[in-house]
Amino acid sequence: MTTDSWVEVSADGGYGVENLPYGIFSRPGELPRVGAAIGDQVLDLAAMSAAGMVEDRRYFASGSLNAFMVAGRAAWAANRARLVEVLTDESYRDQVEPHLIPVADVELLRPFEVADYVDFYSSEHHARNTGRIFRPRDEPLPSNWKRLPIGYHGRAGTVYPSGTPVIRPSGQRRTPGEPEPSFGPSQRLDFEAEVAFVAGVPSAAGRGVPTGAFREHVFGFVLLNDWSARDLQAWESRPLGPFLGKSFATSISSWVVPVAALEPARVPPPVQDPAPLPYLHCEEPWGLDLHLEVLINGQVVSRPRFASMYWTPPQQLAHATVNGAPLRTGDLFASGTVSGPERDQRGCMLELSWNGQEPLELGDGTTRSFLEDGDTVTIRAQAPGASGSRVTFGEVTGTVHPTRA
Incomplete structure (x- = not known):
């Protein structure tokens, strides 16, 4: 049963007093x-x-x-x-x-002012799929992947609220087989279904935030879409990481779900082998039983499960600050693409279409290798709440618009 409120609340709506985002x-x-x-x-x-x-x-x-x-x-x-x-x-x-x-x-x-933005790469299923796509003859996981939460610093100024139009970015890209790069609109625009947490209480410079202090610093969680121009990203990421292929837009949901509302959703994460270094050890189980749903133009294309994420939020926070980088109010930390072992659990078009080799068929009979102008991507999520209730994150949505001249 759920906690009764005198406000009319739908039993399965997810916005009861157990949530209060x-x-x-x-x-x-x-x-x-x-x-x-x-x-x-x-x-x-x-x-x-x-x-x-x-x-x-x-x-x-x-x-x-x-x-x-x-x-x-x-x-x-x-x-x-x-x-x-x-x-x-x-x-x-x-x-x-x-x-x-x-x-x-x-x-x-937009619910808060973003100070800094970090995006991790914490799904083993996503990392393995990406490795198989781009390095089919090599081991899919980089040698450091199970030793530390890999991430990159994004651009805080282009974190937009849900519903903000997404303008197709332009930049350099090199078509396979072509000797020289060309410039123009991205031809491989993608979404990434993610979950992010936002810091409230700062930390001192020169001192990391241990995993056990997660609740003292983190205010809550949002849904996040890390829009990605795969062709721009592939050309520029030699040897450094994402830059213009990511920095043009990131969308977040409107409601911030408090950490306290997600206590009933905590589950054991996947077994970490090899055991992480001591600063990444976490006494409590901080996997989260979140059920995501991704829609393109109103049609469900994927249902990823966040509980399968290899690196947990407290581990991500500990790693991001272990070098002494101070935590600031409004720092946003994204999980990386949430993907599962099955095709219908993949959290981006890169995986769903296997880099365009296996186009995704939508319910209206059309197919997609990557996103087209006019496509609307919506990400939703729910989690178990207190007293048998459901906690909803609402949704984050964005529609792709043509490149501006």
């Missing part, structure tokens, strides 16, 4: 501010604060979650407990109801 919203003529999702409504936390219903430290009358994220775990827990109280105790109904707004009447904005 945070986001930024606005209405025409009004300033952006912080809200929490409950059912099909947004609870206006700025208005609740002004009415003295929740503690006011200027967290919520803001167009960004950053001020609340930096407040720390005690503040997050206290606010979450207070929201559960006022949304489940009928005696608060008359005071709270005026601050509920139908989500259909608001615009959801």
Whole structure:
């Protein structure tokens, strides 16, 4: 059974009091501010604060979650407990109801200001598939892959909210068999279905964040689409990693699911062999039982499972800071493509079409090797919540638009 709220909440909608994700919203003529999702409504936390219903430290009358994220775990827990109280105790109904707004009447904005952005490469299935595609005669995994969480630094300034149009990027690419590169729109535009976490509490320079301190620093999780121009990426990644093939756009979902809401979703991750070095050892099981769903133009093309990810979020955070790089409020860490062992669990077009050799057939009879102009990609996810409930991440969506002249 689920925790009862006096707010009407769909049993399978995933936005009950077990979730209570945070986001930024606005209405025409009004300033952006912080809200929490409950059912099909947004609870206006700025208005609740002004009415003295929740503690006011200027967290919520803001167009960004950053001020609340930096407040720390005690503040997050206290606010979450207070929201559960006022949304489940009928005696608060008359005071709270005026601050509920139908989500259909608001615009959801980017939930936080991104400080830095790191993208990992943590799915063994994805890494093996990629290795088989590009290095068919060699061992698919690089020699360091099971020793450390591989990642790259992305561009924070092009992390966009869900629904932002994705302009097809241009750049250099070299067609196989051609002696010289050419310039033009990417011909191999791809999506990558990912899950990301965002830091709230900073850390000191020169001191890493151990795996056991994950909850003290991380505010919550979002869905992420790491849009990728595979042809640009292949040509430029010699010898360094992704650059223009990735930096043109990254999309994130509108709601940030608190770490506390995902406690019931924690499961043991895959066995790590060889055992990681001590700084990557994690006492708690931090695999997450998240069920993703990827749609192209409304048709489901993949259902990846996040529980199969080899490297866990606390390990990713520990590795990203072990050299002494300070953690900042708004730092965003993405998982890398989430893929499973089956074809219908692959989290990108590169794998789904095997680099174009096996075009993916959509339900309308059309096929895709890579994304075409006009295609809309949507990523959704749900997880088990407290008391038998479901916790939804909502969705992250984007439509591909032609290159601009």
